[in-house]
Amino acid sequence: MKIYEMKMAPNPRRVRMFMAEKGILEQADFVELDLQKGENLTAEFKARNPMKKVPVLELDDGNCISETMAICRYFEETHPETPLLGRNALEKAQVEQWLRWIEFYFFLPTGMCFQHTSGYFKDRMTPVPEWGEQCRVAAQKFFHFLNQHLQGRDYIVGDQLSAADINALTTIDFNKVNKLAIEPEQTHLKAWYDRISQRPSAKV
């Protein structure tokens, strides 16, 4: 199987870290695209993902799966050992809740702050800086929210690593583009961040 990605982009990193935690990173060939050059905008790539985003998982039979968490879901089903999306009904729901909180209140505002304030994709969108600044405030709030949640906890959900930790960690690192980082007083978040980012999967 192949995974089309741009290695420095945050969504592909989420998939690689998920795969590395499951020990299956070597099972895919990774194909690097240059988004800045528009290599994701070709007709060939649009046939794989009409939304023109990376990552895309292409299976050996030609089926393509877009969307980071859909790719992770596929690997959770095909490689259920080392579960990263929860071990029972309640935990699966709690992981899903956190994945959505991280997506809606952290990852999306982080991405929109970048897109609407940096001008990075201004050739293919019309930035609304006022909206980008609201997103910056939302992302900052989530750093605070996560810090409070992590007091007395080793992981975001339950007693082991889940995709929630992966997605939160990668979103924190993504925030470098917005010049947002963990504040000195966010000690619970910092301790968790230091622990998770030392895992080998955080370096792939």
Add this chain to the structure above:
Amino acid sequence: MKIYEMKMAPNPRRVRMFMAEKGILEQADFVELDLQKGENLTAEFKARNPMKKVPVLELDDGNCISETMAICRYFEETHPETPLLGRNALEKAQVEQWLRWIEFYFFLPTGMCFQHTSGYFKDRMTPVPEWGEQCRVAAQKFFHFLNQHLQGRDYIVGDQLSAADINALTTIDFNKVNKLAIEPEQTHLKAWYDRISQRPSAKV
């Protein structure tokens, strides 16, 4: 168990339709909140969901699950008969891909168009009308995208109803607040819409 909701809001409808398709709607007591009056902003409710959003599922042991799709995930795990999130690894990934496409490219723009152009929540946010109008265009594009996808198809994924159909249908209806509707030339979308909206679950 209890579900805190506001019946007319789109996210609670997604959960009710999901539960109705599984035949488990009667297993929960529904507690109506008036969001316009701020009944979701109390300390009591914030203890159930720090994001102060509906719906929230409260289990009999006191555990609370927020986020529509996390609640649906819980019911998929506890009531796996009538699967609505896919039947095998590939289909589960395809449903998840479509759930995310519908969420990111349709439901969120629909909601943000409403929030940023109607002034409905202007007491608790600063609307950015220019951003709201970009969201309107995005929502309109998704009507077109769905219409193309549904040519020759009875359901969004595979050969049976999934949460993707539920979420797309409820987002189309939600778009009434933005005065967006299926265009006369979107015949594939219209045929699918008429079929799905005749299901008893669409009326609960």
